[in-house]
Amino acid sequence: MGMFGDVDGMLSFLQIAAQQDLISVVMSLIWIIFMMIFLFYPTFSQRLQLSYILRDLERRLHKLKLMRDEVRNRTLETLKKYSDKGVKVDEELDNLLLSFMITPESMDPYGIVYKLEHILRTWEDTFEEHVKMICKKADAELAKTLTNLVDVARGIDYLYRVVRHYYLLGKKTANMYVVLQIQMLMPQLMEIAEAYRQACYAFMHGQPIGDGVGVLAAEKLVENMEKKTYEIAKDTIVHETTLDGRKLYVLRAAGPGGSVGRPADGVLKILESEGDRVKAIIMIDAGLKLEGEETGKIVEGIGAAIGGIGVEKFKIEEASKKRNIPLYAFVIYQSIGEAITPMRESIAKAAEEVVEKVKKLITSKVEEGFSVIVAGIGNTVGIGLS
Amino acid sequence: MLPQRREEKGVLKPLTYLKCLECGTVNSRPFRDGDYVFKEVEEKCPKCGANKMKIIGIYVKEAPKKPGQRTA
Numbered sequence: 001m002g003m004f005g006d007v008d009g010m011l012s013f014l015q016i017a018a019q020q021d022l023i024s025v026v027m028s029l030i031w032i033i034f035m036m037i038f039l040f041y042p043t044f045s046q047r048l049q050l051s052y053i054l055r056d057l058e059r060r061l062h063k064l065k066l067m068r069d070e071v072r073n074r075t076l077e078t079l080k081k082y083s084d085k086g087v088k089v090d091e092e093l094d095n096l097l098l099s100f101m102i103t104p105e106s107m108d109p110y111g112i113v114y115k116l117e118h119i120l121r122t123w124e125d126t127f128e129e130h131v132k133m134i135c136k137k138a139d140a141e142l143a144k145t146l147t148n149l150v151d152v153a154r155g156i157d158y159l160y161r162v163v164r165h166y167y168l169l170g171k172k173t174a175n176m177y178v179v180l181q182i183q184m185l186m187p188q189l190m191e192i193a194e195a196y197r198q199a200c201y202a203f204m205h206g207q208p209i210g211d212g213v214g215v216l217a218a219e220k221l222v223e224n225m226e227k228k229t230y231e232i233a234k235d236t237i238v239h240e241t242t243l244d245g246r247k248l249y250v251l252r253a254a255g256p257g258g259s260v261g262r263p264a265d266g267v268l269k270i271l272e273s274e275g276d277r278v279k280a281i282i283m284i285d286a287g288l289k290l291e292g293e294e295t296g297k298i299v300e301g302i303g304a305a306i307g308g309i310g311v312e313k314f315k316i317e318e319a320s321k322k323r324n325i326p327l328y329a330f331v332i333y334q335s336i337g338e339a340i341t342p343m344r345e346s347i348a349k350a351a352e353e354v355v356e357k358v359k360k361l362i363t364s365k366v367e368e369g370f371s372v373i374v375a376g377i378g379n380t381v382g383i384g385l386s
Numbered sequence: 387m388l389p390q391r392r393e394e395k396g397v398l399k400p401l402t403y404l405k406c407l408e409c410g411t412v413n414s415r416p417f418r419d420g421d422y423v424f425k426e427v428e429e430k431c432p433k434c435g436a437n438k439m440k441i442i443g444i445y446v447k448e449a450p451k452k453p454g455q456r457t458a
Binding site: 205216341348383384 | 397400423424443444445
């Protein structure tokens with residue numbers, strides 16, 4: 001009875017199947033094939049995913065290459081404008097793009113900051129001398145801006161090479177997790193690459209960038225004031241003036257060529273000469289905002305507002321701690337892209353606002369007859385002296 | 387030569403803001419190579435016609451924000 005029942009069922013199934021059209025039969029077959037592939041080839045889904053990720057990475061890598069080439073070509077054109085005939089600018093630029101600095105051994109960290117400073121200074125000076133050697137027609141200010149331009153080209157070139165490395169490594173080893181990591185980072189990396197592209201044009205023309213807001217604010221603080229200006233450290237100047245009975249030392253990198261100067265050396269020299277008369281160190285710098293925060297917003301805090309590799313920060317902190325001088329910080333918010341691209345209106349306006357805040361802080365925290373150091377931190381490209 | 391139009395697409399163009407040293411009028415023009423903030427230039431003031439102006443700012447003009455709008 002049961003057996004006959006099964007035969008009946010089979011017949012009715014075949015009848016239904018016969019009624020189906022050819023397309024659904026083919027579809028069912030494809031489906032079965034896929035099921036078999038997934039059954040006998042368990043990593044098939046990963047392979048499929050890997051090929052999708054690699055294709056996406058390849059597309060972005062190509063875009064990154066175009067940006068890298070654009071920055072390199074613009075840098076090359078600019079360097080050629082200021083170089084003598086006979087200088088192989090292409091080769092020299094490639095040497096600069098691949099140049100590197102080896103950080104000191106940190107197994108024994110004692111004295112590492114000064115070792116790092118020594119290596120960093122040597123590398124910076126060598127880099128700048130190399131650019132000057134290529135561009136003999138450029139004056140000292142322009143040579144500094146051109147050094148920044150080559151540094152931008154070096155940055156995007158390195159970014160491109162790192163992304164290419166992970167793409168090729170992932171492709172060669174068919175390792176989805178390698179390419180997945182770089183794919184996840186790609187939106188931020190492309191944003192940085194675009195910022196480098198914009199920065200290249202800013203340095204080509206010597207336009208002020210967002211990072212220069214600290215320098216701009218420092219200069220605006222002493223604008224129209226009677227002051228004595230002199231160089232206190234390499235590429236660093238100080239304006240000596242008075243504000244409501246307080247002696248003011250306003251420190252910044254020398255401009256209008258692109259430079260960040262050596263503010264720590266400047267601060268140390270002032271502290272040596274002024275001694276205990278200095279009652280506050282105020283630092284103004286650009287600060288990285290979080291997504292959703294307003295560009296150009298001014299925030300106040302305590303500490304050394306200075307970026308970079310950490311040498312300058314360490315030296316300022318050490319000196320202020322030794323003499324028990326409070327460190328006050330003003331930070332103007334901006335994104336990483338806004339910091340290295342032409343200055344936005346909101347950032348420029350913030351420089352004017354921060355001046356009033358600094359003046360208020362000086363009068364409230366420093367008594368008459370004492371001194372205060374105000375350090376405007378940042379790249380001084382396109383910002384001259386008042 | 388590089389194809390200018392495609393490559394310079396989206397490049398930010400800052401304006402130079404100049405203040406007349408005679409009447410204090412502020413006007414702007416597109417940035418020119420050699421401009422820098424606090425530079426004194428010999429350019430004619432559109433209001434009083436004086437020939438000495440000072441660059442007081444170089445920045446990219448932003449569109450006015452709508453109420454409640456936040457920056458990205």
